[in-house]
Amino acid sequence: MLLQDKLDAFTDGLLKSGAIPKDVVETLFKATADLVASKEAEKALKAGQPAPAFALKDADGNVFDSRKLLAAGPLVLTFYRGVWCPYCNIELKALEEARPLIEAKGASLVALSMQSAPNSRRSARENGLGFPILVDKLGTVADAFGLRFKLSVAVVKIYRDVLKNDLEAYNDDRSWTLPMPARFVVGQDGVIAYAEVNPDFTRRPDPSELFPVLDQLARTRAA
Numbered sequence: 001m002l003l004q005d006k007l008d009a010f011t012d013g014l015l016k017s018g019a020i021p022k023d024v025v026e027t028l029f030k031a032t033a034d035l036v037a038s039k040e041a042e043k044a045l046k047a048g049q050p051a052p053a054f055a056l057k058d059a060d061g062n063v064f065d066s067r068k069l070l071a072a073g074p075l076v077l078t079f080y081r082g083v084w085c086p087y088c089n090i091e092l093k094a095l096e097e098a099r100p101l102i103e104a105k106g107a108s109l110v111a112l113s114m115q116s117a118p119n120s121r122r123s124a125r126e127n128g129l130g131f132p133i134l135v136d137k138l139g140t141v142a143d144a145f146g147l148r149f150k151l152s153v154a155v156v157k158i159y160r161d162v163l164k165n166d167l168e169a170y171n172d173d174r175s176w177t178l179p180m181p182a183r184f185v186v187g188q189d190g191v192i193a194y195a196e197v198n199p200d201f202t203r204r205p206d207p208s209e210l211f212p213v214l215d216q217l218a219r220t221r222a223a
Contacts, residue, residue, distance in 0.1 A: 003094045003206045007087055011202055024162055031155045035199040041180060044146035044197040051075075051186040052144035056112065056134035059121035064110060064134055066186070073106040074193070074217050075186040076210060079136075079147055079179040081201065082115040083123040084165045088181070091204045092127045098207035099131055105214040107185070112136045114179065116172045137172075142179035147197065151176045185213045193217055 014020065045051065055065040069075050078095060080088040095109065102109050109131040113120060120133040139148040151159070151167075156176050159165040168174050181201055185194035194213040196205045 002208075003091060003204055006090050006094070007202055007204060010086060010090060021162075024158055027154050027158060031152055032200050032202070034152070035149065035180075038199075040149050041197045041199045044180070044182060045184070045192055045195060047192050047195045049192050050190055051077075051184065051192050052141065053190070054141045054144070056136060056141065057117070058132040058134055059117040059124065061117075062132070064132060067190075069108050069110070070186065070188050070190060073108060074188060074214060076102055076107050076109045076214075077182075077184040077186065078109070078111045079142055079145070079182045080111060080113050081178050081181065082113055082167075082170050083119045083126070084170055085201070087201055087204070089123070089127055091181070092123065092129060095207050096127065096129050096131070098210070102207075102210060102214065105211065106218060107210075107214050110134055112141055112179075114139045114142065114171045114173065114177075116170065119170055136179075138175070139173075139177055139179060145179075145182065145184070147179040147182050148177050149180060149199075151178065183210075185210060185217070187217050188221070 053066050055063055057063055066075060080091065082088065092111065099109055111131065111133045113133060114136050117135050120135055124133050136142055142148045159167060167176055180197055180199050181204060182197040183205060184192055187193045
């Protein structure tokens with residue numbers, strides 16, 4: 001089953017369950033539509049542009065430097081919202097399933113999130129991940145990629161008071177900002193070879209879309 005089919009099934013089940021009040025669902029859907037209409041996603045970096053270099057720690061304090069990772073092969077980056085987001089967790093599991101083939105094609109895979117180290121450790125444990133989750137404190141790297149945006153007052157109230165997703169606690173940050181879900185492939189030359197950014201958090205590209213990009217990068221290296 002494709003990743004988007006899994007996400008659509010989750011959304012359908014959530015709506016049918018009635019677990020979230022109708023007015024809350026409508027507010028969240030409107031906020032998503034407003035973010036799409038704002039064209040914030042157009043500010044994100046695109047294929048053909050240089051990728052910002054970074055050095056971030058994982059939940060255990062190990063430093064991952066993008067320049068060192070690129071010295072070994074292409075780099076697949078996924079930006080996600082946090083352990084509290086079921087859509088993100090479904091995506092992380094799908095990427096973990098694809099990880100062996102990604103690595104077989106000579107690439108490395110890392111995730112970046114604004115959440116704190118303990119929550120990143122929980123994400124890795126609960127989703128059975130074999131790739132690192134890097135702590136992007138205050139969304140510095142997400143900002144450099146053009147992904148970070150501020151939640152509306154209405155959404156903050158819903159997250160905090162209704163869904164009990166207190167981002168101040170999850171992220172150890174009071175900004176109430178998040179990265180738009182995004183996935184990038186960076187070639188060894190530091191240039192973005194693939195970019196997929198969607199302001200609608202319920203829409204995510206299938207991991208299989210990465211394979212042709214990684215194959216092309218391999219052919220380019222071999223030429």
